[in-house]
Amino acid sequence: MDAAAVAELIAANPAEPYVRTMARLAGEAPDFIAISHGDDVVTRRTLEQRSNRLARVYLGEGVTFGDYVVIALPNGIDFYVAFFAALKVGAVPIPLSYRLPITERQAIIDLAKAALLVGVDEGDHPGYAALPLGFEPDDSVSDEPLPEVISPAWKAPTSGGSTGQPKIIRAGAGAEASPAINQFLFRYTSADTQLVVAPLYHNSSLTMSVGGLLLGQHIVVMDKFDAEETLRLIEQHRITWLMLVPTMMHRMYRVIESSGARDLSSIRILWHGASKCPEWLKEKWIEMLGLEKVLELYGGTESIAMTVITGEEWLRHRGSVGRPIVGDMKVLDANGAEAPAGEIGEIYMKGSEGMGLSYEYVGAEAKSLNGWETLGDLGWKDEDGYLYISDRRVDMIVSGGANVYPAEVENAISQHPKVLSAVVVGLPDDDLVQRVHALVQAEPGTTAQEILDFLADRLVRYKIPRSVEFIDQPLRDDSGKVRRSKMRDEAIERMKSNA
Structure with a gap:
C-alpha cells in the first residue's frame, strides 16, 4: 500500500483517539459483549467503567x-x-x-x-510502584470518563532479540488511528468474532485483538x-477470524487427524505468521478451509514493512x-548489493514514503544500510518478486563448510506423524565445527532411528541431524517462539555432562 492509498483511506476514515473510540462504542451499544474469557464476559460499558x-x-x-506502565498479567479481561x-x-x-523470571523482568x-x-x-522490585495480580480499585473510585489524552506510543512490547539482551520496541504511532487501515491490512470487520489464542505480550495477538x-x-x-x-471454541463461538502460528496449526491438525473432522465452517479468515510454515501443513489447512480463507503475513514487531500472500498466490509460489x-x-x-532472484541474502526493509517511523528501540540500535533496515532474517x-524466508542469520548452522538452515530441517522433522515439535541447533564439533542437533518432542516410544530414516528421503545428507535428543516438554512457547540460544546452551551442557 503506497502513501497515496494510505492518505486516501485516512481521508475517508479520519483517525480517532483509542480512548474516544472505546467510549463511543460503549455509548452506542453498552450491553454488547466486548470480551469473553472462559465463563467470564465483560460488556463495552463495563470495560469502559x-x-x-x-x-x-x-x-x-x-x-x-x-510514562511506561508494565503490564505483567495473564491473558484475560483484566489485561485489557x-x-x-x-x-x-x-x-x-x-x-x-x-x-518472566524476576531477573529478566528487572532488566526490562x-x-x-x-x-x-x-x-x-x-x-519483587524494590523502589518501583506495583499493583499485584488480582488488584481491584476501591468502590469509592469514580468510573466517570477522564479528560481525553492520546498516549505518545500505544504499545511498547519487548524482545530479547538475537543478542539475548532485552530491548523495548516502542510503537512509532500514538494511540490514535483510522480503523480503516486495520480493516485493509488484516481483512477484518466489526462483525467478526475474533479468537485470541496466543499470549497478549506477543505483538500479533495484542495488535490484532486491540x-x-x-x-x-x-x-x-x-x-x-x-x-x-x-477447536471447541471455534465451534462454540462461531469464530470468524483468528491468527495462528505454524506450531498451533500443526497441533490442531494432529487433533483433527486423530479424532475426526471439526466444524470450521464459521471461519472467514485464518492468518498465520511468526515462523516458517511447512508446505505440507499449509496445504492441509487450505484443503480444510479453502484457498480464499488462508492468508499469511510477514513483517515483525517493528512494523517497518509487511508482506501478505493469499492461498491462491501461494499455490503458484x-x-x-x-x-x-x-x-x-x-x-x-x-x-550490500541486491541479490539476484533465487539467491539467499539478508532481508532489508523500508517503510512507506511519508508514513514516518513505525518504531524506535529502547536499549538497542537498528541495523541499517542506506536507509534500509534489517531484522536479521535471511x-x-x-x-x-515474491519473498521466501530461509532463517535468521544468527540461527544458521555452518557444518563442514555447508550452510544449514534450522527451519528447513525442523519443517522436515515435523512431517513425521509422531512428532509434536522440533528445534534444530548447531553444537560444537571438532571435525565439522558445528554439527546439526535435533531436539524433538514426540509421542512416547519414538526412536531416533525412526526420525533419521524418515529424513533420509527428504533432506540432503549434510542437513540430516548427526544427533537426536528427545525432550518431554513443549519446545516453543504459546506464541510459537523458541529461545534457540538458550536451548543450544543447555544442549551443550548436557553433552558435556554426558561426555
Whole structure:
C-alpha cells in the first residue's frame, strides 16, 4: 500500500483517539459483549467503567503522561482493563509475560524506568510502584470518563532479540488511528468474532485483538493455546477470524487427524505468521478451509514493512510469504548489493514514503544500510518478486563448510506423524565445527532411528541431524517462539555432562 492509498483511506476514515473510540462504542451499544474469557464476559460499558477506575488508581500511583506502565498479567479481561487504563492517562503500556523470571523482568523495568508495575508483587522490585495480580480499585473510585489524552506510543512490547539482551520496541504511532487501515491490512470487520489464542505480550495477538476491539468486535480470549480447546471454541463461538502460528496449526491438525473432522465452517479468515510454515501443513489447512480463507503475513514487531500472500498466490509460489503491501523489502548479499532472484541474502526493509517511523528501540540500535533496515532474517526472491524466508542469520548452522538452515530441517522433522515439535541447533564439533542437533518432542516410544530414516528421503545428507535428543516438554512457547540460544546452551551442557 503506497502513501497515496494510505492518505486516501485516512481521508475517508479520519483517525480517532483509542480512548474516544472505546467510549463511543460503549455509548452506542453498552450491553454488547466486548470480551469473553472462559465463563467470564465483560460488556463495552463495563470495560469502559473498569478501565476508567483503574486509570485513576494509576494517577494516584504517580503515573504521568508518557510514562511506561508494565503490564505483567495473564491473558484475560483484566489485561485489557489494565492496558486501556494506561492509555487513558497517556502512559505507554509494556506488555510482559507474567511468568518472566524476576531477573529478566528487572532488566526490562530498569531499561524502561517504569512508573508502575501491574500484576507484580511490590517486594519483587524494590523502589518501583506495583499493583499485584488480582488488584481491584476501591468502590469509592469514580468510573466517570477522564479528560481525553492520546498516549505518545500505544504499545511498547519487548524482545530479547538475537543478542539475548532485552530491548523495548516502542510503537512509532500514538494511540490514535483510522480503523480503516486495520480493516485493509488484516481483512477484518466489526462483525467478526475474533479468537485470541496466543499470549497478549506477543505483538500479533495484542495488535490484532486491540484492533478488533476498536472496530467493535467480540473478542474471545484463551488463557493459553490448547489445540483441543481452540477447536471447541471455534465451534462454540462461531469464530470468524483468528491468527495462528505454524506450531498451533500443526497441533490442531494432529487433533483433527486423530479424532475426526471439526466444524470450521464459521471461519472467514485464518492468518498465520511468526515462523516458517511447512508446505505440507499449509496445504492441509487450505484443503480444510479453502484457498480464499488462508492468508499469511510477514513483517515483525517493528512494523517497518509487511508482506501478505493469499492461498491462491501461494499455490503458484509455494513457500513464499508474498510481496509487500506496506513499505518495501529487498534482499542484499554480503557486499550490500541486491541479490539476484533465487539467491539467499539478508532481508532489508523500508517503510512507506511519508508514513514516518513505525518504531524506535529502547536499549538497542537498528541495523541499517542506506536507509534500509534489517531484522536479521535471511531469504530470497523469485523472478516475480515474491519473498521466501530461509532463517535468521544468527540461527544458521555452518557444518563442514555447508550452510544449514534450522527451519528447513525442523519443517522436515515435523512431517513425521509422531512428532509434536522440533528445534534444530548447531553444537560444537571438532571435525565439522558445528554439527546439526535435533531436539524433538514426540509421542512416547519414538526412536531416533525412526526420525533419521524418515529424513533420509527428504533432506540432503549434510542437513540430516548427526544427533537426536528427545525432550518431554513443549519446545516453543504459546506464541510459537523458541529461545534457540538458550536451548543450544543447555544442549551443550548436557553433552558435556554426558561426555
